[in-house]
Amino acid sequence: MAFEPLAPGAVLGILGGGQLGRMLALAAGRLGFDVAILDPDPDAPAGRVAAHLITAAYDDTEALRTLAGLAQVVTFEFENVPAASVESLTALGVAVAPGPQALAVAQDRVDEKTFLNAAGVRTVxxxxxxxxxxxxxxxxxxxxxxxxxxxxxxxxxxxxxxxxxxxxxxxxxxxxxxxxxxxxAPADFVRELSIIAARGRDGAIATYPLGENHHEHGVLRRTIAPARATAATRAKAERIAAQILTGLDYVGVLGVELFELKDGELLVNEIAPRVHNTGHWTQDGCEVDQFEQHVRAVAGWPLGPTRAVAQVEMLNLLGEEANGWARFAGEPETRIHLYGKREAKAGRKMGHVNRVKPLA
Structure with a gap:
């Protein structure tokens, strides 16, 4: 049955109330939607900017029934949502996007790489x-x-x-x-790249410019975008993203982490069936950011333009670093995005800043 695009005033449900849910909720609000968050934390950051907060476990039958009664479509902010919860919502007549295949593939690293190879995408x-x-x-x-x-x-x-x-x-x-x-097996790569891509309910695909990523202790520290890359590299990344999106019959935004090898080939490291940390730069660097794009896709709207309008360095703020908000606010080129988390812990993502420069 064809999906009718949601009109402003409809309710978007989100499983998960962390920072990604919060930024999705803010984007949905700009488009005129109300948001219902399901999260076990009564003080969840996303719940404080949403019209509805359901405080319960993700597999709570009554909570899922409440969410289904509120929302016309449901999405999720992280991939470890119980598959049974998605099945329950679907059985209750609610459209869930991305779909169960994307969730299942992303929840198991062996299944993920097996799918990628079958889709014609190289991995280690x-x-x-x-x-x-x-x-x-x-x-x-x-x-x-x-x-x-x-x-x-x-x-x-x-x-x-x-x-x-x-x-x-x-x-x-x-x-x-x-x-x-x-x-x-290890990858002999020269740098880590990522591509954020989206697929609409009509099958249309939109890709963002590549980002170059730098990690410290296994945690993303910064993304620089648009990354300097040849036209051939950009085309390879876009082709990889399209193969994955089509193979999963995907709806929404997808993050694809890539290794660039010395010979110019690209290997997929991981995929994430959701908005992604390496796409935060789009909030201040693109015509339509990844959060609005995800809402557009799951709501059945046309995808928005992804052209870069600025060069951005995105820096994750970990732990007490977020306490430097006053200094960041005094930097004319810096845009601050704080997540509303109450307690700063070492290594915890508390926010990010986007440092913006004109495109070269």
């Missing part, structure tokens, strides 16, 4: 392991060093360890909780 060599013995065999087959990651739930460098020697595989497997893992 990998192997799955469900036991210490299989982990040791996988390291021996791929050749150390390899990166061992839990198949599910890891983020920002958590749930992963380097295995320098095959003899260390069993110990590292135990350190990661003796859970199913993926083993990944």
């Amino acid at each position: 060599a990998f192997a799955a392991a469900d036991s210490a013995e299989e982990a040791s065999e996988g390291v021996a087959r791929l050749g150390a060093p390899v990166l061992m990651k839990t198949r599910r739930d890891g983020y920002d460098g958590k749930g992963q360890r380097w295995v320098e020697h095959a003899a260390d595989a069993a110990r590292v497997f135990a350190e990661l909780g003796a859970r199913p893992v993926i083993l990944e």
Whole structure:
């Protein structure tokens, strides 16, 4: 059945009330939508800027029924939403976007890389392991060093360890909780790039300029965009994004993390079925940012233009760094985005700033 575009005044439901949910809610509000947030935290940052906050676990049957009664369409701010919750909402007659296939693929790193390879997209060599013995065999087959990651739930460098020697595989497997893992061969890359892309309900695709990313201790520190890149590199990244979006019959914004190799080839590191940290620069650097674009897509609106209007350096503010808001506010080229989190913890993303310059 065809999806009728949502008119302003409709309610958009969001599973998750963190910073991504907050920025989605603010974007939805600009387009005239009300937002309903479902989150276990009664003080969730997104809940404080939304019309409705449902405080409950993501798999709470009654809460999901309440959300379904409020929202005409539901999306999510992070990929570890229980698949059963999406199935429940769908059964209650609510459209959920992105769809269940994208969620399932992104929740399991082995399934993700298997899908990517099947879609014609290159990744590093990998192997799955469900036991210490299989982990040791996988390291021996791929050749150390390899990166061992839990198949599910890891983020920002958590749930992963380097295995320098095959003899260390069993110990590292135990350190990661003796859970199913993926083993990944290292990539001899020159830099990390990302592309933010969107697909509408009509199948239209829009891609943003490439970003160049710099990580510290497994956490994204800064993104510089648009990244300097050849036309061939840009075309490869756009083709990769389109293959993934089409293969997943995707609706919404997708983040694709890439390794650029010495020979110019691109490997996909990870995908994220949602708005993405490496796309925050679009808030002050593009005609329509990734948050509005996601709302447009899931609401059935036409996708907006993605042209860059400025050169941006996005810097994540971790922990106490957000307390420097007064200094940032005094910098004419700096735009501040704070997430409304009450407590600053070491390494916690409290906000970001976009430092804006004219395009070269």
